Amino acid sequence: MSELVPGGNVPLPDGPVSVRVPGGFDVSALVTDDAGKVGGDEDFVFYNQPRAPGARLSEDTLTVDPARLRPGATRVTVAAGPSDPGTALSALPSPTVHVTDARGRTVTRFTPARPGRETLLLLVEFYRRGGGWKLRALGQGYADGLAGLARDFGVEVEDDAPAPAEAPTPPAADSDSDADADGYLSLVNSARSTAGSRPVRADSRLVSAARAHAAAMAAAGTLSVETRDGVSVHQRVVRAGFTYLTVGEHLVSGPRTPAEFVAYCLGTERTRHTLHGAAFTHAGWGYVTGGPSGDTYWTALWAVPLTPDGLARTTAEVVDLTNRRRAAAGLPALAVDTRLTAAAQAHSADMVNRDFYSHTDPDGGKPWDRAAAAGADRRTVGENIACGQRSPADVVEGWMNSPGHRANILKGDFTHIGVGLAGGGRAGTYWTQLFGG
DSSP: OEEEOTTOEEEOOSSOEEEEOOSSEEEEEEEEOTTSOOSSGGGEEBTTBOEETTEEEETTEEEEOGGGSOTTOOEEEEEEEESSTTSOGGGSOOOOEEEEOTTSOEEEEEOOOOOSSOSEEEEEEEEEETTEEEEEEEEEEESSHHHHHHHHTTOOOOTTOOOOTTSOOOSSOSSHHHHOTTSHHHHHHHHHHHTTOOOOEEOHHHHHHHHHHHHHHHHHTSOOSBOTTSOBHHHHHHHTTOOEEEEEEEEEESOOSHHHHHHHHTTSHHHHHHHTOTTOOEEEEEEEEOTTTOOEEEEEEEEEEOOHHHHHHHHHHHHHHHHHHHHHTTOOOOEEOHHHHHHHHHHHHHHHHTTOOSSSOTTOOOHHHHHHHTTOOOSSEEEEEEESOOSHHHHHHHHHTSHHHHHHHTOTTOOEEEEEEEEETTTEEEEEEEEEO
């Protein structure tokens, strides 16, 4: 398998080829001729128009069959932007493009540089060369958003146009009054107020993810973070377009009403701690009755959206807690190295995007390889990783309770540190500490 760099290309096999971009991204494509222009608006493939001849979009995957493209089509340009219009592209990890053939075999992969102020990324393009087709890596930032990109390729876009009639209606509004038809949110916020926590607001993406997970659990007749379709509740959240800094969940069966559910959650310290979580700002919930047992299955989600400032605060807190442990052992503090930070953040995002959990990435890369690739010139390198912890205090405590991780934190040879955190994947949160000396 080849790993493309910007400008690199690879020949494509015959038949359909799929481009998957996991994470909180909306994928789109433009089918054009050699002049770089569409033949008509129907050549613009995006979430409200997911099909064109030879191209089909399904969630995070675009499938292109070059032989079935419209006559005269010689290129397909693939782009991605944030699923959540309120999230800056720079707040998301760099998208990783996975390209597979009709049998699901990997053709190539491409990870562009993390965007800055751009609102859209041109990822890859299919192009005809002689009698065959190739794929070229682009990695080009685009500042004018999806509508601007479409205009530049010749699509007529009306400003402030109404949504097409076939566009799906969100499962819940972001307005508390609209979302709280069953009284759930009022009950939750009353309980949070009693505990001194600020109210949470409903988020339609979290509601969508919660309902989907509750339905999957009901169909299987079992409670599970990952349902039998192989999708975890955390992956559903990210696929719904909510990129988070931290997330909590309740997976419960039995209660029939919101009042019964909230009473259940208040009944034990563990479940009460999540419902009262002071950091949470957004919520989503869903419950489905049916399946083999006929029980009611609940999924309740609590989250804080990812922002650059929030990520910086969280990773800085990990550094501070780490240095407190070193100070208690009589060791000097570690200084933050921006290159180690970039490598650590990239590894956390990679574990989410490629669905693995290891110090060795699927290509065989080790911590010192990642540090060197980021430009960190360190003689000694060490790495701690963790998944599932919901706070800096939890993750540092967990590392300190593990002999190997503790040894890295308290190693006298280390002088610098970088910390990364990414949400999503099967475990929910993925943390990386990269040390250098």
